[in-house]
Amino acid sequence: MNDLTKRLPFDAERVRADFPILNQEVNGHPLVYLDNAATTQKPRAVIQALVDYYEQDNSNVHRGAHALADRATQKFEAARVKVAEFINAPEARQVIWTRGTTESINLVAASWGRANLQAGDRVLVSAMEHHSNIVPWQLVAAEKGASVEPIPVDANGTLDLAALETMLDERVRMVACGHVSNALGTVNPVADVVRLAHAVGALVLIDGAQAVSHWPVDVQALDCDFYAFSAHKLFGPTGLGVLYGKRDLLEAMPPYQGGGEMIETVSFAGTSFNQLPYKFEAGTPDIAGVIAFGAAIDYLNQLDRAGAAAHEQALLDYAEERARATPGVRLVGTSAHKTSVMSFLLEGAHPNDVGMLLDQQGVAVRTGNHCAQPIMEQLGIPGTVRASLAFYNTRADIDRLFEALEKVRQFLI
Structure with a gap:
């Protein structure tokens, strides 16, 4: 990565110009896009990389004996190297392409889980997890006679590390925890989670879907066993994800799916499997998406990411200050360590109604339980309105949100 001081x-405002979708009107109003936790928008460089692939290089990768296949393969594998460097993975072969964070977690649960979990084993997940980091573990646990247990979270949305420490014993085989809560914005102390889990011999999978767009992630420094995230939440295309794993674990795990690139030799007497990373990449991958994701990494690497993170934090602080000053608004998720997500309720109004009326004024937010039903049930609420930020948002966007919210409040209450 280039030295930040050279950027x-x-x-x-300069960065916003790189994102063409932001320059439009919705329902007669300039778009204010505050749904970045669901998906981030794409810079022109990413869109152009998709176009260039289909116009110039469209071919399958690895096995073609012609120039288009060579070019596509080189760009495809170059993107893997870029991602490995982006998260400081020791080797590019430890970066597995998947369809998204969800498939990355399912891959680990199905492959590692089926090979390693036994009756009586325990899997711990935080109570604020996205469903994608709960259900895959429940599926394999039910099959193996293991249990999936929640790590307590307090009313502010803070993970209870002391409770985790008391829950850990030799029967805990895996701890699965989000780096950042998509529903509350809580930044979890994942380095501490890793340290505590490893002390009893448990592995740790981190769902990094909501973290990678906000600051640099160093998987070696975290010492996590697996780290999963999605391209579309990192300014890249949809339908593509990354699974990082420690090499010894990935080498020992059986394939997740069969066919295509994951095969070395096939006969009816038996089949042998390809080396990493291809052992886990059955079938034709999202070649265009991978190449365009490489362009997203290039784009991020030329930004002042420390400055972008400071900008996002200042925006979140400003938004929450305005929320506390607005009658009838109740913040949900008030942990001392948060990033870029402001979830809230408007007294007397259902979140879905609030979201619909904000959209009529050109303000895009997310409403509902955010695929985090357990924490919503714990908090005793049906869901929230979620405004989530990216570095291309501005104070003007926050002002527009609260101007629109005041009109909603007057209309509904």
């Missing part, structure tokens, strides 16, 4: 100081 231009972060300027949100």
Whole structure:
């Protein structure tokens, strides 16, 4: 990665110009896009990389004996190297392409889980997890006679590390925890989670879907066993994800799916499997998406990411200050360590109604339980309105949100 000091100081207005979708009107109003936790928008460089692949290089990778296949393969594998460097993975072969964070977690649960979990084993997941980091573990646990247990979270949305420490014993085989809560914005102390889990011999999978877009992630420094995230939440295309794993674990795990690139030799007497990373990449991958994701990494690497993170934090602080000053607004998720997510309720109004009326004013937010039903049930609420930020958002976007919210409040209450 280039030295941050060689980059231009972060300027949100300059960066916004790189994202063509932001320059439009919705329902007669300039778009204010505050649904970045669901998916981030794409810079022109990413869109152009998709177009260039289909216009110039469209071919399958690895096995073609012609120039288009060579070019596609080189760009495809170059993107893997870029991602490995982006998260400081020791080797590019430890970066597995999947369809998203969800498939990455399912891969580990199905492959590692089926090979390693036994009756009586325990899997711990935080109570604020996305369903994608709960259900895959429940499926394999039910099959193996293991249990999936929640790590307590307090009313502010903070993970209870002391409770985790008391839950850990030799029967805990896996701890699965989000780096950042998509529903509350809580930044979990994942380095501490890893340290505590490893002390009893448990592995740790981190769902990094909501973290990678906000600051640099170093998987070696975290010492996590698996780290999963999605391209579309990192300014790249949809339908593509990454699974990082420690090499010895990935080498020992059986394939997740069969066919295509994951095969070395096939006969009716038996089949042998390809080396990493291809052992886990059955079938034709999302070649265009991978190449465009490489362009997203290039784009991020030329930004002042420290400046972008400071900008996002200042925006979140400003938004929450305005929320606390707005009658009838109740913040949900008030942990001391948060990033870029402001979930809230408007007194007397259902979140879905609030979201619909905000959309009529050109303000895009997310409403509902955010695929985090257990924490919503714990908090005793049906869901929230979630405004989530990216570095291309501005104070003007926050002002528009609260101007629109005041009209909603007057209309509904």
